[in-house]
Amino acid sequence: MSLLQVKNLNIDFSTSTGVIQALRDVNFRLEEGEALGIVGESGSGKSVTSLALFDLLASNSIVRSGEIFFKGRDIRKMSEAEKLKLRGADISMIFQDPMSSLNPCFTVEYQISEVLKVHQGLTGASARDKILELLRQVGIPDPQSRLHVYPHELSGGMSQRVMIAIAIACSPKILIADEPTTALDVTIQKQILSLLQKLRKEKKMSLVLVSHDLGVIAQNTDRLLVMYAGEIVEEGDSMAVIQKPTHPYTEGLLQCLPGLHSHESRDFRLPTIPGIVPNLGQRPSGCQLNPRCPYKKKNCEEKPVPLFQVQANREARCLYPLNVERSL
């Protein structure tokens, strides 16, 4: 049994312009200790997927169907009290913008102590010891002096470390990192990612890393989901997907990455994927990528494309997958 299994998740949002389908037919599983990457453009459903795991979607969302099993129990069928116990203790999350994710009114110590108090009933000196240990674990130098510091006195990297300390305080089984390094500069990004890797190994956590940066995902995850327009379009081992993409969208994403030497020729232009992400209210028929796909064939518009198994451990939502011998 997988630690986490998402089955057939369909989520809509009702907006002023009508109902839009934010997630369509999302299926994936997460094994214990595994690092799973989710990539995609803005609006592809990455964040909705991660919030759905907490059952913390915005109030205008409608879950059409789907089950989310954590250790074999459907999270969506749990009582409110059970969900509260789950959040932060079994599954926790770190966010994109660490500076605004900490409460500006309270000190670092207070904010970490809250989780310990809620989930483990720790207070006083034992909580204090635990907090110092957590701060040390996330690599904050001189933790004693940071206890009484307010968030506005911390740098972005430090705030993210504090967020991570809060997230791992109760040794969760799953840590979801929703673009944890987007708001940080590149050197800090590297530090935070290696910190996450270190903690994952030490604490035997599973990590879900959500990002739009394929480079970050490739280095830090075992398995990869590529999302487009609310659908998973490709799934497989991270290295394999990046070396030999089978879905045209993945290939397009990879071509958009600037290479080390690509800028050397003067008239080099970074390639882009033509067109724009479809308006989720007015989706194209058939394959969602077909208006932008360079390999489009006639029958791509006909009907929705299911996920095909293209190789062992490899699925793609494409009728004409790349880099595979059509022997299947």
Add this chain to the structure above:
Amino acid sequence: MKDFWYLFRQNRGAVMGLCLVLLAAVIALLAPLIAPFEPITVFNESLKLPPFWHDGANGSYLLGTDDLGRDLLSRLIYGSRVSLGIGFFVVVFNLFFGLILGLTAGSFGGWVDTVIMRLMDIILALPSILLAIVVVAILGPSLINTVIAVGIVTLPNVVRVVRASILVEKKKNYVAASKSFGASWFRIYILNVLPNCLAPLLVQASFGFSDGILNAAALGFLGLGAQPPIPEWGTMLSDARAYIESAPWLVTLPGLCILIVVIAFNLLGDGLRDALDPKVKRA
């Protein structure tokens, strides 16, 4: 805190307001020590004596006496107790119910929000003094009922301020973060969100003070507030109205007291707003 004090000091009006408020508070607290006489002691032999700068003044009654021969200065000093007390309890009343209603409306949203806010709109739609009169007419005139009446009339302001700041705060990332860490409704809104809403509330409380005093004085003037012989400034104004030509100080001085205290609280509120406004602060 240092920032706040620095910004606050820049605003001279605000500092003056604060000083006047503190002065009024000290006078109110130490009234029995400062006042030369009891506010209700009647000196039959000296009716409507003028203040010390007029001819025919008696030095022992510094600001003169009223139509019943009570020392005006003592009455004004004791009156500050009543007025500030009313202001204080109106603010307490407002904050208590304002926080409950505003928090409920802001955090739950939906029909709860609609019901609470439409109720507040109804209160706002009626002329405030008229509504206060209705409340007093139902409950009967007394000091406590004045506080309740004025509190109800000024409640919508507080509820709106609380709800508005809750609505702003609840969209912020730290709320999403504490939800994801398993915080309960109570923990999120009371312990985490509310402290972030305190700045506008403090400002509102300061204005609420002056509003309360003014409204209570108006009720007193109409004879529906504090009942004689309680030395309430509004009531004193109304009692002295008949003598506005023969003894103008009896009307002027209580009026002046109301004016000064109300202006002081308004200046203080303005200063607080300028100093606590995050846009000014972060700049």
